[in-house]
Amino acid sequence: MKQNWSFLVLALGLIACIFILGAGAPEAAGTIQSTAEQAQSPSVSWTSVLPPLVAIGIALVFRQVLFALFLGIWCGAFLAGDLSFFSVFTSFFTALSDYILDATADAGHMSIIIFTLLIGGMVGIITDNGGTRGVIRAITRYVRTKVHGQLITALMGFIVFFDDYANTMVVGNTMRPLTDKLRISRAKLAYLVDATAAPIATVALVSTWIGAMVGFIADAEAKMPEFNEAAYSVFFNSLPYNFYAFFTILFVILIAWSGRDFATMLKARITLYKAKHEPELDRYNLYKEKIREDEIKKTESHWINAAVPIFVLVFGCIGGLVVTGDGSNIQEIIETADSYKALLWGGFLSMVVAIAMTLSQRLLDVEDTLKGMMDGMHTMFDGLLILVLAWALSAITVELNTADYLMSVFGDLLNPYWLPSMVLFLSAITAFATGSSWGTMGILMPLVVPLAWEIGNSSGLGFEVTHEIIYACVSAVLGGSVWGDHCSPISDTTILSSIATQCDHVEHVNTQLPYAMIVGAISILAMVGVLVLSIPWWVIYPLGVVVIIAVIFKFGKIPDPEEYAPEGKEAAITSLD
DSSP states (O other): HHHHHHHHHHHHHHHHHHHHHHHHHHHTTTTHHHHHHHOOOBBGGGGGGGGHHHHHHHHHHOOOHHHHHHHHHHHHHHHHHTTTTTTHHHHHHHHHIIHHHHHHHHHHHHHHHHHHHHHHHHHHHHHTTTTTHHHHHHTTTTTSHHHHHHHHHHHHHHHHSSSSSHHHHHHHHHHHHHHHTTTHHHHHHHHHHHHTHHHHHOOOOOSSHHHHHHHHHOOOOTTTOOOOOOOHHHHHGGGGGGGGHHHHHHHHHHHHHHHHHHHHHHHEEEEHHHHTGGGGOTTTTTHHHHHHHHHHHHHOOHHHHHHHHHHHHHHHHHHHHHHHHHHHHHOOOHHHHHHHHHHHHHHHHHHHHHHHHHHTTSOOHHHHHHHHHHHHTTTHHHHHHHHHHHHHHHHHHHTTHHHHHHHHGGGGGGGGTTTTHHHHHHHHHHHHHHHHHHHHHHHHHHHHHHHHHHHHHHOOOOHHHHHHHHHHHHHHOOOOOOOOHHOOOOOHHHHHHHHHOOOOHHHHHHHHHHHHHHHHOOOOOEHHHHTTTTOOOOHHHHHHHHHHHHHHHHHOOOHHHHHHOOOOOOOOOOOOO
């Protein structure tokens, strides 16, 4: 009843907001333009930030992601229309026909949807044929504690380094059964998966991200005729300044190794501990005996029945990149490759191999094999709905020029030495509001890099200093985009992490947010230290590690096993049967 009243109040508040916007938005639309006008963008308004704010706020407060996303899209469709009273009703339908439909019609988006379903189908097959349990049996010879399980999960992110989507889906689905056995919370698993996906792909010298990032840098250089450094060289030289990516990777490894948690992640861990004695708290059925009985009855086969399809997935995607790319070296091939085709080919090939291995060994009959495939795909449906709505909302933010508005607000605050720090913060806000790291990179890179070049030249800075500021700005856009992406509940990679780990999406966002914010704050301080205080980057990193360790051991805790009663840091698997 209380929740029903909450939604009633929310609906009334939203209707009031829409009428207010209809009355005030036209006047406000032309008030803030400055930097956006210089970038030759359409007029922007403060109202452009409302659709993502509506979606984010409702998702976090009411834990209803689908409802929140649709309201955000509806609000955006109204603002993109004629702002009349009648438009309040027509935008309800155009939200579906003009934005949600277009989100599914996009070839790249459909590739991700199909790839996700293929991964789900493959995982469903190797789960039912016993291969996954075989992998767990093999790994548990060496993984006996929560700490080991967390470290293995984090380090697996380095194996599937070439694409964040593939990283998230493979590691999340593969490690979930093992972490469930170890009683590691789904929220912690989702964080370990999410925090090692995009950061690793961002700094990997060869990945599906590199082609896009180099392309964004090249677009920016096109506006700087006097700047003739190769785009890939700019990316490579910018790596030392990508503090968020490297500090996030360090943070994940250190917090996994320490066995400690704090803030909302610690609360999720304590809730899981209490669930052993309070079944109503066991939201993922990790302690229910029925689950154990079902697992005992299911087939257990050799670990190779899961490992081979997974390896086929990884190397199939790499092979697809090679086939679709063109160049004389690996980097040129990756830059020109069609990553969507590569993912589709790798995913489809892995599912075919899983089916062939299952049927050839008579682990399952045809009917049960197809049932396992469909069950695996079915687990992806809820998350895919969220993903489609997130894409539609992202399209709304592009149409309303949300990024241009944010640039117009913060643009006048930038100066040569503080520029990278401000860009890092601005990129994070933009990615948080739009839910798209790639979208943020594509929008801000062509604006920020020429701005850094012009400011450096107009301020009379030396050649080397100007280049350092450009390198730092490039990494600020890349790192800030990933930071905001980690914090945003409408981010596609955050949603995919929830899908792969089967973690409640809002819980994943709430538990990941404090960790991401701490690393983001350290990254801003590091950027200030390098550019403003002139501290070498090779000194900044050891200092950052010291700060991260201090934060983890100061605020992080290992729940007392006497108080929360099942196991503490050294909870071990004693038997899988």
